[in-house]
Amino acid sequence: MSDTDGAWIETALSSARPQAVGALLRYFRDLDTAEEAFQNACLRALKTWPQNGPPRDPAAWLIMVGRNAAIDEVRRTRKQQPLPEDDQAISDLDDAEGALAERLDGSHYRDDILRLMFICCHPDLPATQQIALALRIVSGLTVKQIARAFLVTEAAMEQRITRAKAKVADAGVPFETPGAVERAERLAGVAAMIYLIFNEGYSASGDTAEIRKPLCEEAIRLTRLLLRLFQSEPEIMGLTALLLLQHARSAARFAADGSLILLEDQDRTVWSGPMIAEGLALIDKAMRHRRSGPYQVQAAIAALHARAATPEETDWTQIDLLYGALELIQPSPVVTLNRAVAVSKVRGAEAALAMIEPLAPRLANYFHFFGVRGAFLMQLGRHDEARVAFDRAIALANTSAEAAHIRMHIDRLIRDSQPKVPNKGTKGAKAK
């Protein structure tokens, strides 16, 4: 077996994982048992696939082999120490045999995978634990890989995942097939969790972007999977489009020294054409449903940026309208703040500034607010006030990357607002 063969098998195992673990979880109703069964099946696959070639349906193979391995394990244990008669795993085995006899039809495994994803979104779990758990049990990343992406030690991540698993087990996994309303709720929860995974990777600073990029890729893989299972959900189309359109810019987002490059300064020729094409196709398809939602609107905004070959061609009027729509669906001061940036392009900094002033009490600790406010003030020539806003922004920055981002903003505005430096005496005076 060559190394490349090994890589293909790894890929096949990881793409079959959500379906296989989801089905095993349904059979055994215990996450650890399901994961262990899947692990055993993978070990066997690594032994036999190189010789026999991959099976026609890798997921079905892994479910079958994993299930049998787990049953053997239970039988072995039973010989050593008798299990109580009402033991859940044993009584479910007959059901499992029957269930496996029927073909793994789409509707069945749809709910298996959704359930597997959904248990990671338990509301009691903080966002970071949801993400870590999903990457571990749905994506099958190793604890080491996840720890690396989160920039924490392996031991710390191990502990975080163990704690999250315990909480999920206590909460009880919802095994009944969901009704329409519940399925929609689960979908919304899972979509939000996938978006969290993406943002965890996307919000990385330049020096860690490469390490965290797998998080973005994994989020895209999961949202594509979700969309294949729920093909008529415009919001899932919107989410997939949004992630693709944002991730398409990844090669252009950071300078060689790791500093962030603003959207309007990015080299648009290195944006990923295929990802943009897919994102645009998906948002186009989603809009036909005329059932708008926050992911679709955000994707539509990203699509307008993606469509502009140069920053000057950006359709800010449309972006302003879309942010207006987003404000209605999902009112938030941050959305209004983003809208104000579009407004500044369409109607000028004065109107934009007036729009964000009422947000001040709610965004008093939000560094972006002061960054944007400073930018507007700078455009209006109110340089002293702008400086105060920028200093406040830097003081509020959570990371050095955020601070660097604002500093770059300052540098840029200073540069832009002083093109007249050589003729300061004449034009500068006239401007006043």
Add this chain to the structure above:
Amino acid sequence: MLYAILCYHDEDFVGSWSKEQDETVMKKLAVVQEKLTSQGRLGPVARLLPTTAAATLRKEDPPLVLDGPYAETKEQLLGFYIVDCQNLDDALEVAGELGAANPGGAYEVRPVGVFRPGALK
């Protein structure tokens, strides 16, 4: 005789390829394609976007549009068109027009990601 060679694979699997794996495969394919092109034998080559971007139009009256790829196993692939369209709505309109001319069956409408017109005249 012209032959169409239609590509089937597990999308989940292909979609899990890393950029490097994908490029490796495409490079190997390009070698074969270049040979055929230099012989003047290769017609259009298209790589379709994932099935998640597809819609299916059942050729009924009125036509029924469903999200997702064509999923029936009782009908067979009999032909295909490549049409330049503004958007999915536009493409579905074209499909509807074709469907009205030849009712029964279905059209799967899928955006083309990569298109090379080829060397055939």
